[in-house]
Amino acid sequence: MTLSILGGALALPFFMDNRQGEPMLSLPKLSDLPNVGLDSGRAALPDGAPSVKSGEVFYKWRDQNGRMHFSNEKPVDVANYEIVAVDTSANTIQSIPVEEHSDTEAEKAPAEDVVSVSNAMKVMEDAKAVQQLMDQRAEAMKAMSESE
Numbered sequence: 001m002t003l004s005i006l007g008g009a010l011a012l013p014f015f016m017d018n019r020q021g022e023p024m025l026s027l028p029k030l031s032d033l034p035n036v037g038l039d040s041g042r043a044a045l046p047d048g049a050p051s052v053k054s055g056e057v058f059y060k061w062r063d064q065n066g067r068m069h070f071s072n073e074k075p076v077d078v079a080n081y082e083i084v085a086v087d088t089s090a091n092t093i094q095s096i097p098v099e100e101h102s103d104t105e106a107e108k109a110p111a112e113d114v115v116s117v118s119n120a121m122k123v124m125e126d127a128k129a130v131q132q133l134m135d136q137r138a139e140a141m142k143a144m145s146e147s148e
Helices: 002-015 117-147
Strands: 055-062 068-071 081-087
Antiparallel strands (some): 055 068, 055 081
């Protein structure tokens, strides 16, 4: 029941119209999406760019302050920039090996309830004590500011 209400709430803006009569949210049309590969009608790579089968080209350079900049457009008034081509069909992030280990008794979660009713009541009492302390400090600060 809860999932159906949540799904309906998330889908509702796709069916509701705004003041212009258009849907509040809509998915992009296929023609609005960028072409995936360089071979599918996109512009050719700039001169000096490494060739890739499918990917993106971007420029990187360092300004006078030493700050590194990245852009998909050729920088203006910058002579020293680097053209970088990234193959988007390749996984560029090296995976980290995961150590295999067996669960020992120390690593297993406790079988008992971590927050029992008595612990929850103690936490509530502690929270009330902290609130009282904060109220007292607020009153003291107010009195100090009024006396100045």
